Amino acid sequence: MNIVEIVPNDNYTLYVKVENGRAGLFDVKPYLESEAFAxxxxxxxxxxxxxxxxxxxxxxGADLSADTIQARWKTLSTENAQ
Structure with a gap:
């Protein structure tokens, strides 16, 4: 999965769009307590x-792989995509 667009949102989520047109929201909040993401x-x-x-x-230095994002994102319908 190749990410083509990434937009940070106010609620510590990321809007992510991938090369096949799919889009979703990835919640970064659960990661914020770890040392790397603090x-x-x-x-x-x-x-x-x-x-x-x-x-x-x-x-x-914090990073997230496309595979991690895809495994845990909330897929958006095309009407809800930014």
């Missing part, structure tokens, strides 16, 4: 997410 509690840092195609990453 810096993302700062909204400014969270919003600095970078799309690297097969994973997303932040300047603090």
């Amino acid at each position: 810096p993302l509690n700062d909204r400014v840092e969270f919003e600095r997410v970078h799309n690297s195609g097969y994973f997303v990453e932040w300047d603090c």
Whole structure:
């Protein structure tokens, strides 16, 4: 799965769109208590997410693979997609 669009939302979710047109919301909140993701509690840092195609990453070193995102995202219907 190749990520083509990633948008951080106010509620610590990520809007994710992949190359086949599917889209979903991925909740990052469960990860924020871990040491690697703790810096993302700062909204400014969270919003600095970078799309690297097969994973997303932040300047603090936290990252999520496309496979992890796909396994745990809430799929959006095409009407609900951004």
